[in-house]
Amino acid sequence: MSKSKRLLDLMMTVNRKRKFTVKELADEFNVSSRTILRDLQELGELGVPLYSEVGPHGGYQVLNERILPPIAFTEEEAVAIFFASHALRHYKYLPFKEESLSALHKFYNYMSGDVRDRIDEMKHRIDFLTPARQAEFPYLALLLEAATGQKVLRIDYESRGQRQERWIQPVGIYASNGLWYCPAYCFLRGDIRVFRCDRIQSAAADGSGPAALDLGHVHLGNREAYGRVSRQTAPAMVKLYAELTAEGVQACEAEVWAPPLLHIREEGTGWLEGEIPGQDLGFFARFIIGLCNEATVQEPPELVAEVRRRLAELQAKYG
Known part of the structure; x- marks a missing residue:
């Protein structure tokens, strides 16, 4: 094996290992310990952050700031x-x-x-726009670390003008329309809930809270299924059915909650159909009103009544 190839393979090996000894590398590459020592010195000069420990249990390790080996791109x-x-x-x-x-x-x-x-x-000829938001999201890194490490966080959460302490175990974070959201297991509700990250006033890992759950199998792609199965007290569900024009379909396609409910016909029109929590009728009423004539709710009657009530409030407000 040429020296250049051995150095490249050695860089990949030490990046993969958490800790190693000179003898282990010498045996793996079938060279002398002296040769490995010279190679490690050259890797250090190239910028690989190696750290040596002396003693019977010593050896080498790569510091946390690992440097990836060279990768060829077209x-x-x-x-x-x-x-x-x-x-x-x-x-x-x-x-x-x-x-x-x-x-x-x-x-x-x-x-x-x-x-x-x-x-x-x-x-100057291609861009990926997202709405500019005034909201602040200072805890994204902490939330993501807790999601990957299955850690429980204590957060101070503000919603509808009220602040409340919550213990949560994040599943992940995602961005939509310029806002960041964190689906997490809420120990208060006993269920997966979605928290808007700008409403988190403080967040910290605190060992005095509840023990972390085994949520390694839960991620952003399957959290809805987990939430339905794990609910201790399932909320009352109602059946939604609303006809959509082609413009209504396009508006629904932009919503992260819509895919399980949205059905599209070949000519472009479609409909929303499926079960929704009864406690979310206010949210769906606001959304339907925003669609104007592009959506027609057929059921549930409670949603039709909520739309009428909110429209009456608007009419009274604006005369």
């Missing part, structure tokens, strides 16, 4: 990766904002001049 792959990260620039808050900017800067500056010229030209 020009098209490099441009695609750049714009995938560039698309996030409209979000003022990200769980990895500084790291994203640093990675984008490195990626751009290590490209060849002609590729940079191509990107500079494309930057």
